[in-house]
Amino acid sequence: MVSRCPDYQFMSNQKSNTQQHKPARILAIASGKGGVGKSCIATNLSTALVSKGHRAALLDADTGLSNADIMLGLKPELNLSHVVSGQCTIADIVINNDDGLLVIPAASGLPNMVELNIHEQAGIIRGLSVIDNQVDFLVIDMPAGISTSTINFARAAQEIVVVVCDEPASLADAKAFIQLLAEQYKVFNFHILCNMVSSLEDGMTLYKRLCEVLSHQPNVTLTHLGSIPYDIKLKQAIQRQKTVVKFDPNALSSKQLFNIIQTIESWTHHNTPRGCLEFFIERLIRFNCIETHHKKNTNAK
Numbered sequence: 022m023v024s025r026c027p028d029y030q031f032m033s034n035q036k037s038n039t040q041q042h043k044p045a046r047i048l049a050i051a052s053g054k055g056g057v058g059k060s061c062i063a064t065n066l067s068t069a070l071v072s073k074g075h076r077a078a079l080l081d082a083d084t085g086l087s088n089a090d091i092m093l094g095l096k097p098e099l100n101l102s103h104v105v106s107g108q109c110t111i112a113d114i115v116i117n118n119d120d121g122l123l124v125i126p127a128a129s130g131l132p133n134m135v136e137l138n139i140h141e142q143a144g145i146i147r148g149l150s151v152i153d154n155q156v157d158f159l160v161i162d163m164p165a166g167i168s169t170s171t172i173n174f175a176r177a178a179q180e181i182v183v184v185v186c187d188e189p190a191s192l193a194d195a196k197a198f199i200q201l202l203a204e205q206y207k208v209f210n211f212h213i214l215c216n217m218v219s220s221l222e223d224g225m226t227l228y229k230r231l232c233e234v235l236s237h238q239p240n241v242t243l244t245h246l247g248s249i250p251y252d253i254k255l256k257q258a259i260q261r262q263k264t265v266v267k268f269d270p271n272a273l274s275s276k277q278l279f280n281i282i283q284t285i286e287s288w289t290h291h292n293t294p295r296g297c298l299e300f301f302i303e304r305l306i307r308f309n310c311i312e313t314h315h316k317k318n319t320n321a322k
Contacts (some may be wrong), residue, residue, distance in 0.1 A: 045078075045152075045159045048285070049178035053194025055165040057186045058216045060088035061259060062249070063162035068264040069275075069282045071122045075157045078115075078123035080149070082174055083164040087127035093118060094262035095126065102128035104148060105141050111148030120267065123152060137170050146177075158285075166194075167201055175202060180288070182212045182246060187219075187227050196234050203241050212246040214281070221277075224248025247281040249274050 050063040063079060070077040081089035081101075090097055099114040116124045137145075149159070161178060164171045175181050181202075185195045195213075202208040213231060215224035228245045235241050249255075254272035258265040266275045 045156045046180065046288075047159045047161065047178045048180045048182060049161045049163050049175050050182050050184065051163040051171065051175055051198065052165050052184045052191070053167075053196070053198040054190055057165075057184050057188075057191050058249075059165065059184045060092055060162050061255070062182075062184050062214060062216060063160055064089055064092045065264045065266050065274075065278050066281065066285075067122050067158075067160045068120060069266045069278050070158050070160070070285075071120055072266060072270075073279070073282055073286075076121075076155060077158045077160060078125065078149075078152055078156045080125045080159060080161045081127035082161050082170065083127055089124060089162050090116075090126040092259065092262060093122075093124060093264070095124060097124075097126040100126040100128045101145060104145060105137065110151075111145070112151050115152070123156065125149070139169075139173065142170060142173055167198055172202065172206065176206050176208055180212060181208070181210070182214055184214050184216050185227065185231060186215070186217045187223065192227075192231055192234065195231060199235060199241060199243075200238060203238050209240045210242050210244075212244050214246045215248040217251050218248050220250060221248050224250070246284060247277055249277050 048066075050059055050066070052059040060081075060083070067077050067079040079089055081087050087100065089095075090100075095116055095118070097114065097116055099109055101114065103109045104111055104114060111125065114125060116126065118124055152159075161174055163174055183195050183199065185191045199211055213228050215227045218224040218227060225245065225248065228243070228248075232243055235243065250273055252265070252272055252274035254269045255265045255274040258268035261268065265272055266278055269275060270279075
């Protein structure tokens with residue numbers, strides 16, 4: 022059963038709100054190109070986090086072509102387009118999935134939602150402050166490519182996970198995405214997740230190939246988050262609009278996803294004076310102001 026969640030009630034297997042709460046850790050799930058299974062990874066990681074007792078929310082930031090709601094079998098009445106137009110707030114569109122995952126659905130096929138301006142992006146993130154103190158992780162399913170929205174969300178997130186598969190175009194586009202963030206925006210740390218590999222060994226080989234093509238970027242640090250092998254169970258779960266970690270927790274892909282969750286849990290949590298979502302907004306606005314000032318100075322010369 023799926024329910025709207027204005028009061029943000031959580032499942033009993035999640036952490037109590039009475040416990041000392043750390044600011045939500047923000048994970049941006051990105052890819053250089055589409056078709057590498059990024060949305061599948063985002064939905065499964067979010068669900069796996071919940072199944073391990075974490076409070077998690079999934080933001081579908083592909084505002085022009087939503088995927089998360091479809092992959093989870095949801096049929097939202099309201100989405101981010103209604104928030105951007107001022108018809109409702111984030112609280113009105115959050116869906117509490119039957120496993121306790123909070124889902125913020127995007128729109129699909131609306132031209133005005135394809136490329137949001139900086140104020141619309143900041144407005145969405147500001148609206149998410151209503152759940153900042155009630156989740157441990159905010160997972161952002163990013164748009165593929167290097168749109169302004171994608172770059173801004175990636176620059177402001179605490180952790181960037183780049184999903185790649187064993188295709189030349191995937192490696193080339195992942196390289197371009199990482200190179201752009203490193204050279205123009207001084208973002209240097211990336212977690213690499215190799216998807217749809219034939220074996221875990223091949224996943225490590227793929228990761229090393231990406232390291233090689235980025236070896237000319239001395240400041241870039243890549244870490245191998247893990248590899249997800251091709252798994253018929255995963256395909257069956259997708260066809261049934263379910264996550265594989267719920268459809269078959271013992272599937273090979275599920276086991277690797279849970280291993281990745283263990284790695285994520287081991288990451289050092291850097292506390293900030295304010296909630297991380299507030300910090301997220303601050304960085305988005307600051308980045309935009311710096312770029313606007315730079316463009317004005319450039320045009321004046």
